[in-house]
Amino acid sequence: xxxxxxxxxxxxxxxxxxxxxxxxxxxxxxxxxxxxxxxxxxxxxxxxxxxxxxxxxxxxxxxxxxxxxxxxxxxxxxxxxxxxxxxxxxxxxxxxxxxxxxxxxxxxxxxxxxxxxxxxxxxxxxxxxxxxxxxxxxxxxxxxxxxxxxxxxxxxxxxxxxxxxxxxxxxxxxxxxxxxxxxxxxxxxxxxxxxxxxxxxxxxxxxxxxxxxxxxxxxxxxxxxxxxxxxxxxxxxxxxxxxxxxxxxxxxxxxxxxxxxxxxxxxxxxxxxxxxxxxxxxxxxxxxxxxxxxxxxxxxxxxxxxxxxxxxxxxxxxxxxxxxxxxxxxxxxxxxxxxxxxxxxxxxxxxxxxxxxxxxxxxxxxxxxxxxxxxxxxxxxxxxxxxxxxxxxxxxxxxxxxxxxxxxxxxxxxxxxxxxxxxxxxxxxxxxxxxxxxxxxxxxxxxxx
Amino acid sequence: xxxxxxxxxxxxxxxxxxxxxxxxxxxxxxxxxxxxxxxxxxxxxxxxxxxxxxxxxxxxxxxxxxxxxxxxxxxxxxxxxxxxxxxxxxxxxxxxxxxxxxxxxxxxxxxxx
Numbered sequence: 001x002x003x004x005x006x007x008x009x010x011x012x013x014x015x016x017x018x019x020x021x022x023x024x025x026x027x028x029x030x031x032x033x034x035x036x037x038x039x040x041x042x043x044x045x046x047x048x049x050x051x052x053x054x055x056x057x058x059x060x061x062x063x064x065x066x067x068x069x070x071x072x073x074x075x076x077x078x079x080x081x082x083x084x085x086x087x088x089x090x091x092x093x094x095x096x097x098x099x100x101x102x103x104x105x106x107x108x109x110x111x112x113x114x115x116x117x118x119x120x121x122x123x124x125x126x127x128x129x130x131x132x133x134x135x136x137x138x139x140x141x142x143x144x145x146x147x148x149x150x151x152x153x154x155x156x157x158x159x160x161x162x163x164x165x166x167x168x169x170x171x172x173x174x175x176x177x178x179x180x181x182x183x184x185x186x187x188x189x190x191x192x193x194x195x196x197x198x199x200x201x202x203x204x205x206x207x208x209x210x211x212x213x214x215x216x217x218x219x220x221x222x223x224x225x226x227x228x229x230x231x232x233x234x235x236x237x238x239x240x241x242x243x244x245x246x247x248x249x250x251x252x253x254x255x256x257x258x259x260x261x262x263x264x265x266x267x268x269x270x271x272x273x274x275x276x277x278x279x280x281x282x283x284x285x286x287x288x289x290x291x292x293x294x295x296x297x298x299x300x301x302x303x304x305x306x307x308x309x310x311x312x313x314x315x316x317x318x319x320x321x322x323x324x325x326x327x328x329x330x331x332x333x334x335x336x337x338x339x340x341x342x343x344x345x346x347x348x349x350x351x352x353x354x355x356x357x358x359x360x361x362x363x364x365x366x367x368x369x370x371x372x373x374x375x376x377x378x379x380x381x382x383x384x385x386x387x388x389x390x391x392x393x394x395x396x397x398x399x400x401x402x403x404x405x406x407x408x409x410x411x412x413x414x415x416x417x418x419x420x421x422x423x424x425x426x427x428x429x430x431x432x433x434x435x436x437x438x439x440x441x442x443x444x445x446x447x448x449x
Numbered sequence: 450x451x452x453x454x455x456x457x458x459x460x461x462x463x464x465x466x467x468x469x470x471x472x473x474x475x476x477x478x479x480x481x482x483x484x485x486x487x488x489x490x491x492x493x494x495x496x497x498x499x500x501x502x503x504x505x506x507x508x509x510x511x512x513x514x515x516x517x518x519x520x521x522x523x524x525x526x527x528x529x530x531x532x533x534x535x536x537x538x539x540x541x542x543x544x545x546x547x548x549x550x551x552x553x554x555x556x557x558x559x560x561x562x
Contacts, residue, residue: 093552094548094549095551096551096553096556129540130537131534131537205538224548226548227544228545228552323494419499420502423499
């Protein structure tokens with residue numbers, strides 16, 4: 001057992017025992033809350049991959065419960081930054097000179113810091129023509145995101161340790177109800193992508209192009225001449241984080257319009273472009289003073305095939321119109337296969353969930369989405385990672401939109417969008433060839449009945 | 450063979466059209482209703498919603514015909530935009546590669562670009 005493994009095991013055991021002592025007379029929610037705080041304290045102490053893993057857990061209440069997911073949300077907040085002296089060699093090694101020579105100005109005090117990277121303010125020394133949009137003039141304000149030294153090695157080493165640790169827990173039969181190996185796979189993939197900042201830059205450029213006709217969406221322009229695998233330079237965006245929205249409202253922003261627009265923009269990402277921002281949390285979204293939604297941080301992005309986009313549109317339409325049959329039929333095409341002997345039971349349970357969560361005065365997609373995933377798991381039906389990510393992302397979009405406008409009904413917003421999308425898909429020659437003879441026969445059957 | 454009653458045939462056609470039109474209008478009205486409580490859910494609700502959107506499209510079509518803008522091409526040529534983006538992406542990649550090249554050159558002490 002390596003020193004790091006011993007430290008991980010020791011830290012988890014110490015916090016676990018402390019939680020047991022604290023919660024000895026507690027039951028139910030109180031017990032779960034104490035346990036969640038213990039996990040949080042252990043993850044904070046262990047740092048490295050545990051900070052990132054905690055962030056992943058924070059958006060999966062379906063898998064880990066509300067208490068643990070809620071506690072881990074604290075890990076989204078700032079983590080201590082590295083001093084500039086540790087960051088400078090990375091910029092110099094990747095871009096061939098010190099920051100003060102590469103930029104007109106460079107602020108050595110970081111603007112923000114997260115588990116993988118930290119961000120510094122700077123200004124451009126010379127104009128730059130970005131992939132899309134207007135040229136950035138000399139002196140333009142930019143932010144320089146730098147991968148923290150040693151974070152890649154520490155993260156990947158922790159993931160390797162984590163694998164061995166989970167294998168041991170599995171052998172002891174302690175993880176029967178939680179698929180930690182699947183979570184770790186998903187986690188490693190996302191971490192590896194995040195460790196090469198060029199991937200994020202390319203995604204940002206693509207988003208800017210996809211939303212080129214939308215004046216209400218802002219995406220920072222990337223300065224590729226000052227970008228490398230470990231350094232990403234992009235236009236600085238000003239505005240309010242969603243958590244500071246009161247200030248924006250005071251400035252006269254149309255919160256309802258923005259919430260609806262933001263939710264629809266997400267649906268376009270999923271169902272029209274096949275690329276979606278899968279890490280939408282309040283600190284990754286700004287509302288600009290001129291009333292636009294600015295997307296930041298494209299580290300985690302979901303990708304969909306053309307075929308999947310169509311099926312997802314159908315599943316979302318099924319949710320909007322509370323059509324359990326349609327939901328199961330098209331979910332099967334996305335890999336959520338319900339065995340024939342369970343279809344009636346799952347259909348009935350889904351019908352109740354649709355009517356309860358989405359059929360009232362105002363729909364609650366977050367609880368519906370996580371309820372649906374739980375329903376599938378309870379019935380022993382495997383949920384592909386992409387499907388889970390999408391449901392989670394839609395639930396997050398609802399949460400984000402509600403921060404802008406608490407009374408927004410995400411299903412009402414989705415209704416015209418998915419209806420039009422499916423309507424348009426009917427016009428494809430393939431669909432017409434397949435469906436028209438069936439429609440004709442159905443019409444004749446009705447007439448003859 | 451009895452002679453075909455053309456009036457009767459047209460009357461049947463008109464009747465069928467009228468009935469179908471009434472049903473369609475009802476579907477449009479149901480689909481256009483924004484009251485969630487009024488929706489029954491299921492595939493019928495989707496059909497109603499779809500009919501409401503078709504009715505909206507019909508109104509847009511009528512407006513385009515009235516304005517004489519029907520069938521005019523989009524102002525921006527999408528192919529041009531796609532190509533411009535592709536070239537921009539390539540330029541971005543070259544800029545980034547040049548930055549890496551400069552860094553290597555600096556490390557080797559070669560100095561020049």
